[in-house]
Amino acid sequence: MRSLVGAIVWKELREIRRDPITMAVALVLPLLMLYLFGSALSLDVKDASLAVYDQDRSAASRALIERFPQSGYFKRTHDIRAEGEIAELLDRGRARLVLIIPPGFAHKLARGETAEVQALADGSYSTTAMVILGYAEAIVQSYALERMRERLAAQGMAAPLAPVRVESRVWFNAPLESVNYIVPGLFGVILMAFPPLLTALAVVREKEAGSVQQIFVSPIRPYEFIAGKMIPYAAIAFLEMLMILAAGLWWFHIPFLGSFPLLLAATVIYVFCTVGLGLLVSSVTRSQLVAMLLSLLVTLMPSFLFSGFLFPIYTMPVMLQLYTYLFPARYFIEISRGIVMKDVGLAVLWPQLLALLLYTVLVFVMTTRLFRKKVA
Amino acid sequence: MAGQTGSAALTMNAPAADWVIEAEGLGRRYGEHTAVAGLDLKIRRGEVFGLLGSDGAGKTTTLQMLAAILDPSEGRATVLGYASVREAAQITARIGYMSQIFSLYGRLTVDENLDFFAALHRVPEAARAERKARLLAFAHLERHRDRLARFLSGGMQKKLALCCAMIHAPPLLILDEPTTGVDPVSWREFWNILYQALTEGTTIVVSTPYMDEAERCTRVALLHDGRLIACDVPGRLRAGLPGKMYELVAHPQRRALAALQRALPQAAPYVFGERLHLRLPEGGGDAGEWRAALAREHVQLETVRPIAPSLEDVFVALLPSAAAAPPVAAEVAAGAAGPAIEVQELSMRFGKFTAVDGVSFAVQRGEIFGFLGPNGSGKTTTIKMLCGLLVPSAGRATVAGVELGADPRALRSRIGYMSQRFSLYEDMSVGENLDFFAGVYQVPRAVLSARRAEALALAGLAGQEQRLVRALSGGLKQRLALACAVLHEPQVLFLDEPTAGVDPLSRRRFWELIGTLAERGVSVLVTTHYMDEAEHCHTLGLLYNGRLIALGSPRELRAGMRAGEMLELECDQPIQALALFRNEPGVQASLFGDCLHLLVDDAASARPHLLARLEKAGHRVRRIETVPFGIEDVFITFIQMEQARLDTRAARS
Known part of the structure; x- marks a missing residue:
């Protein structure tokens, strides 16, 4: 018996090849999204703008101020001359951090008293504000510590050792660069963004054009039609993965620690899952517009918000944490980050892989159940 | 022999009776709306069965239920011996179906479309090439095998879609308005493919809005508002009038x-x-x-x-005449004479594509000028240029005394335009629509109430100003749209396929309206693809591939025909008789209801020869006589002449 699945695949590939818009969405948009998000989405603080209100104007105050740009985290952009400028700079978002050194700073230091400095941070981006304040505190602390040593040394005493010291080492992303974390997450998001959309539109377009009625009046069974539609789009999605993986490695230079074959195997399951979701959307919609909105709603949006791509799941309220289990992007992003950043294998990732596999099977079964060879 | 795929199973399940389709009390509701109700239908093997009705009569719903791709909400149907709901898969696996909408894959070539449908219907590899070649030859599509389907003309697309639906030689073909908007030549070729299938024993169920197409069917069912109002052999329907x-x-x-x-x-x-x-x-x-x-x-x-009587006469007589026609005024003040539209060498190019190519004609005041032509021949483009909506690439025209491009505002105040889709606001009442269009056309306040009353009378909607347009029938909407288009008393009226999809009674009344307007001195330029409507026009222009290939009154055009004579032949088994003449040189045979139409060079010399052939094959001829050409025959001749001209030009270059 000749394969009807093959007939659909053959037809679909030919149509896709001759459709420049589908080709562009399939091959250009993923790279563009990777580039934009990989470059723009950074949680790192680098060269944050710093405004300084040095009311003391002493050698000591200058020494403290110097340490900020030296750290690499700050860039001194403004010098404040009057109190009134502070609010202005923060209001307009010109300075992320304002450092105020009150008069008598050097004097207090010289007398061995505790000198105070004030740091004002723009808290509208709370995460970066926390990081900035953390850096500022650390810089001031290290300055204070040095001054103490100097003072003790001047009195002929050795500096005491700190009673407890944190020996911190970062595993898995030693330089703590967020691109290393964003890009493996983007694999999951991009494969959820474009392939389901393309697939949903491909089927609904046939419904709108009416050619699907011709498919209805044929010996083909629903699962054969679904599989025939799924395979070419899954293949395209797999190709997309290879492209963005290559771009991640050679463009963003992310370190890839784990197993390529394992990641690709997980990708095969995942692309069938995402394409399947697109088909599921198409089986309950009749117009391309609705299909597009619905697929954005069930694929792209949750994969951004509830997959751990940007917002860590463990900080979410418990109910929302449970909710995230509904979206396959969560599993794949865990797998992708696990392999790329941590070099963990099946021993650790099997639950996620199993979840993905079950999810994919479920989507396929639901789609074939919902797809009826009827016009209404 | 066609129908190998399903015939074995068919004979097992439907042994004695040759019913291919049996429907009892079939009906379908969509929410509150009843699309089809209480349909009883029996279709015999080898019939070509016509389902006739206007838009919204329930044709498509009926065919979809018979094709087992729509479950009925009541009643039951048996198709090829299978129950349409329980055994739907058996039906869809066997029949051929062509939906009303574009059913091909535009980005696949002619060949690839056929290959795909062949694979989809599991046509054995060995039989595929031969079947493809045969169908392509019948459809005259061999030369276009490698063209993408989306770049074919409308007529070619329909022919290709039919070939795709027939690639597996189905025992039953269900075709939903397969020829709407197709040029007459493609139309004739399309029917030739169907005749071929018929002679091979295929059963065909075809829906159509065209009366003249229904005349070709061995049996006809008239659908109106979802109900079957008549079903019989055309001859008996006519006799029953x-x-x-x-x-x-x-x-x-x-x-x-x-x-x-x-x-x-x-x-x-x-x-x-x-x-x-x-x-x-x-x-x-x-x-x-x-x-x-x-x-x-x-x-x-x-x-x-x-x-x-024509089938249309039968249909009109059977229609419940709900909305009585407003009586025609006996006297209308005749307008002044003189040309209202003068067009010289008008052309429109879109990039490399020439939509309208050097068209010249004139329309007098009070004249009804009919623009005929298949979809895509340039009718709408020409109208848009004359309304000032498109700037012509070349040529000039004067409309209602205004040079095209000189004074668009003056032009617009002197013309009226009604488009295919009637452009009314469905959510507004009749009165609100009239007020809106009066505002748009700047009808002076002083005359507004008089014009409004006149328009309501014209539309047959006096006293119904409060009704929502949505609730009106297709025919009433059409009259209201016309009334809106003439509120500002234009000198020239453009009607772009105003009668598409409307029932025949409404169509007749609409043409009466157009006649009234013309007698008042309004020049009417109207497009249509109903060939029979050509008779209503004073002058006809036939557009084909953007060129005006015939121009004249219906009578002049008929008189200009020098291409043989038409014989009408009545015999016992017209389909078998048709098979006899299919490959006969010098004879073009087509089915015409229970008769055959034979186009021959000379009736007198052909008649004895034809009769001898029929007698030898055992046919009993009841009647043979020369009949006048239909306007469609006239157009086919002109298109063939044009095609020959194009072919020689292509051969030379």
Whole structure:
């Protein structure tokens, strides 16, 4: 018996090849999204703008101020001359951090008293504000510590050792660069963004054009039609993965620690899952517009918000944490980050892989159940 | 033999009776709306069965239920011996189906479309090439095998879609309005493919809005508002029409029509070009009553002759005439004479594509000018240029005394335009629509209420201003749209396929309206792809591939035909007789209901030869006679001449 699945695949590939818009969405948009998000989405603080209100104007105050740009985290952009400028700079978002050194700073230091400095941070981006304040505190602390040593040394005493010291080492992303974390997450998001959309539109377009009625009046069974539609789009999605993986490695230079074959195997399951979701959307919609909105709603949006791509799941309220289990992007992003950043294998990732596999099977079964060879 | 795939199973399941389709009480509701109800239908093997009805009559719903891709909400259907709901998969695996909408894959070539459908229907590899070649030859598509389907003309697409639906030689073909908007030549080729299938034993169920297409079917069902109002052989339907049809030529025609409408409303008199048609009781042709009525009005009766009723006459007689036609005014103030539209060498190019190519014609005041042509021939583009909506690439035109491009505002105030989709606001009432269009066309306040009342009378909607447009029937919407388009009393009226999808009774009344407007001096330029509507026009222009290939009155065009004669032949088994003449040189045979139409060079010399052939094959010929050409035959001849001209030019270059 000749394969009807093959007939659909053959037809679909030919149509896709001759459709420049589908080709562009399939091959250009993923790279563009990777580039934009990989470059723009950074949680790192680098060269944050710093405004300084040095009311003391002493050698000591200058020494403290110097340490900020030296750290690499700050860039001194403004010098404040009057109190009134502070609010202005923060209001307009010109300075992320304002450092105020009150008069008598050097004097207090010289007398061995505790000198105070004030740091004002723009808290509208709370995460970066926390990081900035953390850096500022650390810089001031290290300055204070040095001054103490100097003072003790001047009195002929050795500096005491700190009673407890944190020996911190970062595993898995030693330089703590967020691109290393964003890009493996983007694999999951991009494969959820474009392939389901393309697939949903491909089927609904046939419904709108009416050619699907011709498919209805044929010996083909629903699962054969679904599989025939799924395979070419899954293949395209797999190709997309290879492209963005290559771009991640050679463009963003992310370190890839784990197993390529394992990641690709997980990708095969995942692309069938995402394409399947697109088909599921198409089986309950009749117009391309609705299909597009619905697929954005069930694929792209949750994969951004509830997959751990940007917002860590463990900080979410418990109910929302449970909710995230509904979206396959969560599993794949865990797998992708696990392999790329941590070099963990099946021993650790099997639950996620199993979840993905079950999810994919479920989507396929639901789609074939919902797809009826009827016009209404 | 066609139908190998399903015939074995078919004979097992439907042994004695040859019913391919049996439907009982079939119905379908969509929410509150009933699309089809209580449909009883039996279709025999080898029939070509026509489902006739206007838009929204329930044709598509019926066909989808029979094709087992729509479950009925009531009743049941058996197709090829299978229950349409429980055994839907058996039905869809066997039949051929062509939906009304574009059903091909535009980005696949002709060849690839056929290959795909062949694979989809599991046509064995060995049989595929031969079947493809045969179908392509029949459809005259061999030369286009490698063209993408989306770049084919509308007619070619329909032919290809039919080939795709037939690639697996199905025992039953279900075709949903397969020829709407197709040029007459493609149309004839399309039917030739169907005849071929018929002679091979295929059963065909075809829906159509065209009466003349329904005439070709061995049996016809008339659908109206989801109900079957008649179902029989065309000949018997015609015979069943009470009374007799008469054609008269009377002067002045309009006064005659008004008098007849008053004296004999049940005779449903209507204007057919220069002639009036009416249905009189048996023997009423001579009865004095209506003649006296005409004489009282000083109408001169030139000729009276009995004619065979058309299917349209039957349909109109059967339709429940809910909205009575507003009576036609006997006298209308004639407008001044002179040309209203003058077009010289008008052309429109879109990039490399020439949509309209050097078109010239003139329309006099009070003239009805009919633009005929298949979809994509340039009708709408020409109208858009004349309305000032498109700037022509070349040529010039004067419309209502305004040079094209000189003064668009003046032009717009002197023309009216009604598009295919009627462009009314469905959520607004009749009165609100009128007020809106009066505002758009800047109808002066002083005359507004008078014009409004006039428009309501014109549309037959007096006293119904509060009704929502959405609730109106297709025919009433169409009249209202026309009333809106003439609120500002334009000198020239453009109507772009105003009658598409409307039932025949409404169409007749609409043409009466157009006639009234023309007599008042309004020039009407109207496009249509109903060939029979050509008779309503004073002058016809046939557009084909953007060129005006014929221009003249219907009578002139017929007289200009020098391409043989048409023989009508009535015999017992027309489909078998058709098979006899399919490959006969010098004869073009087509099915015409229960008759055959044979186009021959010379009737007198061909007749004995044809009769001998039929007799040898054992056919009993009941009647053979020469019949006048239909307007469609005329157009086919002109298109073939144009095609020959293009072919020689292509051969030379």
